[in-house]
Amino acid sequence: MRIPSTQALRALESFARHGSVWRAAEELHLTRSAVSHQLRLLERDLGFELLERVGKGVALTARGRRYAHDVHKALTMLGDAGMQYREGGIGGSFRICCTPGFASLWLCTHIAAFQEMYPDVSLSILTPRRLDDVSIPEVDAFIAFGDGNWPNHSVELLCDVRFTPLCSPSLLNRIGGISKPADVLRTNLLHLNDFEDWARWLALTKVENADPATGIIFSDMNLVFSAAIAGQGIAMGDELTGQKALSEGRLVRPFDMAIRASRSYYLVVDLTKKDHPVLPPFRDWLRSSLADEAADAQGVRERL
Structure with a gap:
């Protein structure tokens, strides 16, 4: 198989990051039709579909996401190599x-x-x-x-950032488990800066007569997670900063429902x-x- 053009690969990488053709076109200083054309040519060269129709727009297929991820790493590696081999390097x-x-x-x-x-x-x-x-x-x-x-x-x-309730396994055992959204009110709610994120999650899950303005407020997410890991309550946390604690089993995610942070x-x-x-x-x-x-x-x- 012939190697796809660099311009087509850059169009795919930019589209994958931004999620829209017009933002990719803006970044690459191309027209939207030019970006769309590059993506179609790339599909032709690869022999599989990168895009699928979603409502009135388009999104990457599962295979397209995996390929775009590899393209991103490859382009980054090429860029880094150029930086490293310049005379004098970066310092x-x-x-x-x-x-x-x-x-x-x-x-x-x-x-x-x-x-x-x-x-x-x-x-x-x-x-x-x-x-x-x-x-x-x-x-x-x-x-x-x-x-x-x-x-x-x-x-x-x-x-x-997408927030969802996170808590320690020991807390779940102590309060007898959590089976429905209203059960989070059986322990302390742990907040980052204000009550907004818990208020939005409780509204999304339609918990009745909920007062989100209770519990403990912390100034940064590290403190929120420290309290949650210690079983002091249930945090409104995100997967990015909580990934290590989740993978190690120090925190668990009792619900799939998440809110996009403001x-x-x-x-x-x-x-x-x-x-x-x-x-x-x-x-x-x-x-x-x-x-x-x-x-x-x-x-x-x-x-x-």
Whole structure:
């Protein structure tokens, strides 16, 4: 089989990340029809369908998602190779400010891979006072949790967050199990910053006479999960930062029902720092690592 064109592969990778043709076209500086044409040519060259009609739009097939995941890794590897073999390589200091929960539960368990790829980069990881704070002047890049509105900054969505109840197995045993959504009210509700996420989940599941404004409020997700793992209540948590605790059995997910959080994780860079030489490889590594994690989680869900 002949190797598909790089432009077609880039069109697929961009479509897979953004989920829409028009956003892929915007990123690649092409027309929507040009992106659609590249995807059709790629299907022809591969001999299998990448896209399927969903309502009025299109989405990747299961096989298309797996192929796009591999393409993403391959393109990232090629880009990283180019960076590494440039004369002089990539070096210098790079300061990252990251929300405490994301830092301790995800970034700190993955960052050595970036350091191995760019050993001449001197990394520093800080945490902000607020989850959406991007005001520390000495920081080169922020991983912030917010609504995406940071004027005078470059803002890139890293991943949406879907919250669902998570708790420890010991808590389930202590309260006699959870069989219906209303059962969560038999223990403490653990909140991140406010009562909004639990209020939306209780409304989605139609729990009657529920008062979400009870329980304990924490300032970051690391504290929420620590309390949940210790059996202090049931958390409204997300699969990304909770993945390690879930895979190790320290947390369990009693329900499949989840809500999309009103806030998301973003890579935020002050416009005066947008030309920092370490930023492009860090951004690419971050995208690739998060995509790998999402693909792995999707594969587990499909096998269940």
